Amino acid sequence: MLWTDFAPTRILGNREKKGNALMRLQGRVAIITGAAGGIGAAVARRFAAEGADLCLAGRRGCAAVAAELGQTGRRVIDVQTDVTDRTANQAMVTRALEVFGRVDILVTVAGVVSQGNAETLAEAEWDRVINVNLKGVFLSCQAVIPTMRAAGYGRIVNIGSLLAKNGGNPRPWIDRKEQERAGNVAYGAAKAGVHALTLFLAKELSADNITVNCVAPGPIASAMTVNLPDSFKSLLPVGRLGRPEEVADAVAYLAGEQAAFTTGEILDVNGGAWID
Numbered sequence: 498m499l500w501t502d503f504a505p506t507r508i509l510g511n512r513e514k515k516g517n518a519l520m521r522l523q524g525r526v527a528i529i530t531g532a533a534g535g536i537g538a539a540v541a542r543r544f545a546a547e548g549a550d551l552c553l554a555g556r557r558g559c560a561a562v563a564a565e566l567g568q569t570g571r572r573v574i575d576v577q578t579d580v581t582d583r584t585a586n587q588a589m590v591t592r593a594l595e596v597f598g599r600v601d602i603l604v605t606v607a608g609v610v611s612q613g614n615a616e617t618l619a620e621a622e623w624d625r626v627i628n629v630n631l632k633g634v635f636l637s638c639q640a641v642i643p644t645m646r647a648a649g650y651g652r653i654v655n656i657g658s659l660l661a662k663n664g665g666n667p668r669p670w671i672d673r674k675e676q677e678r679a680g681n682v683a684y685g686a687a688k689a690g691v692h693a694l695t696l697f698l699a700k701e702l703s704a705d706n707i708t709v710n711c712v713a714p715g716p717i718a719s720a721m722t723v724n725l726p727d728s729f730k731s732l733l734p735v736g737r738l739g740r741p742e743e744v745a746d747a748v749a750y751l752a753g754e755q756a757a758f759t760t761g762e763i764l765d766v767n768g769g770a771w772i773d
Contacts, residue, residue, distance in 0.1 A: 521753035523548030526597040528589065530580055530637055531607030533559040535719045536656065539741035540604055543749050545571045552593040554578035580607045580633030586640035594644060602652045602752045603641045605634045611684045623683045630687035635694055651707035652752045655695050659715040659767045661688035692763050699761030708760040710751040714744050715767025734769030
């Protein structure tokens, strides 16, 4: 089915409304990797609210989120997936096709966090982070390309990071201990690779009506950031950390029809911490 075959029953500025919710993803099928985490779960909830059926993927599964969203009336499946394994990614897509018959959207949230500066970072930690955060994104994207090309439609949204752009948050020229406490060179390098991958795929797939974009969050309120000092939060122009739901809003925009003319975009959601 081509995107031109898709005809919502009621159009309001290219969007269907149900109650107070925009139904921009009505009838679409989305795979979301890392859907058990804070940002992944927020994306899944937003997509369900906007009408999408969901394949939720995670290394240990996403049973709790799948059960929650199954109560909304959306069709939801939970697929245990190791994104670093090519066969597992292909099985994830195959399962979604078996259940839903199509895959319209891929959101690659799955990733691991890391700390360590360039001087002392262990090689094994570098390999672990690059393997999950960059190779995993590549393999997930690669797995959906054939079915999206065959359909003549697709939306891929990767999750990048502010740390791929700003060289990290520590200021070792002021206090070397900041680098020791909060250096994350492997994470930043992997996410920079995700940004580059997004640009390459956007050009490679544009002729097949497949857009490829990336959302680059800044510091988001989560278990990982709860111990950040107030002095760090005050450095953000908006004066607070972001919320997972705000990242999900940006992802939903890029996944919908209203972003059909947007591809190769790295969309910053960082409270003004980095402006380009």
